[in-house]
Amino acid sequence: MSSDRPAIVWFRQDLRVDDHPALDAAAANGRAVQPVFILDDSADGAWSAGGAARWWLHHSLAALQQQLAKLGAPLLLRRGAAAEALVDLAKEIGAGSVHCSMRFEPAGTAQEQRVRTALAAAGVSFAAHAGALLHDPLILRTGTGVPYKVYTPFAKALRMQVSIAEPLPAPRSLHGLAKGAADCGLESLELLPRIDWAGTMRQWWTPGERGAQERLAAFVAGPLRDYGDARDYPAMNGCSSLSPHIHWGELSPRRVWCDVSRSGAGKTPGASKFLAEILWREFAAHVLANFPATESRPLRAEFAKFPWQPSKDHLRAWQRGRTGYPIVDAGMRQLWATGWMHNRVRMIVASFLVKHMLQPWQDGARWFWDTLCDADLASNTLGWQWSAGCGADAAPYFRIFNPILQGEKFDPSGAFVRKWVPELAKVPSEFIHQPWQAPPMVLASSGVVLGETYPHPIVEHSAARDRALAALQKVSGAKSSASL
DNA sequence: TTTTGAGTTGTTCGA
């Protein structure tokens, strides 16, 4: 009988034991379970995890190893194509079934399909469970039966039609196998950078389920109430900083949803704003699952005609935080140092790259992918297309962030800039977001020499704005002439 | 089928 045979739990982006339907199903009726994680870089193609994400993955796996060992079913690590690795493992231990959590990115679903086929051929049953999202992204449809392309009606439909079930409790113990199968060892996955640049990341983050739960609890008890306003100020601890934990599945969205909505602050405007962000994550998954080509191409086809002006130098200046616009540079350096960037600043730097510098949004998306520890294909794609104006629910053409004004509004004292652009630390607040406007005496006494200690602005704001508006007009102009 | 209202996160200009 197959229920006597052990079950494999194939961990992917669900590095937790709490609210884990696949683990729960595998371990049902006290069945023996063999957890495994398989590093399968080829499966993700162009989107295999970047350096910061791999760093995160390493530590998250270390935490999961400890956790599962304690529960009685140690995690096995393997490397290679998931389909073959799972078939091999099933044969080694005589497993009758494999359970995993579904992923919805194009590469994730393709990988799942290969696994399904290979396991079927080997006579092993396979079950892919929900768990990564609140709701299957392929189900919700508009009245005319097509996927949503606008957030608000999507969120409304989800709230109306989907009831969010109770999270499953973490298992108290698991029944592991008496004889362990061969493990390749965490170090041999080579997830850590060769040069140890991750020192700053270690200070900021505690990957793993426990770190995730602690951060969630602290957020719910503290900043949640004022999230709506405070989240916009990058120098404050007003946002949740849960994104990498959620991306790696250390927290289930269902757990986050329930803990937030049932907390003391659950009915506050802050909480409803935060829950709306969780629904944005669902929306991003919905758009990518239904329009998989958007991972590399604009959803609005007419944007193929956008007159981008690719420049290696400009792209590099942006990446390194040397554009001469302090709020942009601070954000880019925060990203480089911590593997994360504040949400408000993500919008500012994205708008700057795409509109002020006319660099293709794909280049920005790629850099974010390579440097963010929370890099998520659906959210990253949606965000960049939104910024570029070529995606679902796009920003209106005239929404071009003014990096000076945004700095003055959301970092009024310049604390965020001072932290990440230390060469400007002594510039008075009045000029911190536009040091080129400071009188020479002020610059001198702040120790700033423009062009030497800190760059001149790479483009002039109002000229760049006009240029972007003209470029956007080309897109709509090209379209109306085509339709004549 | 047609119509209608709305569309995460903004900026600038002129009164």
Add this chain to the structure above:
DNA sequence: GTCGAACAACTCAAA
């Protein structure tokens, strides 16, 4: 300094 209007026209979603 503050405030409201203008900024393309289009697409989406629902009635």
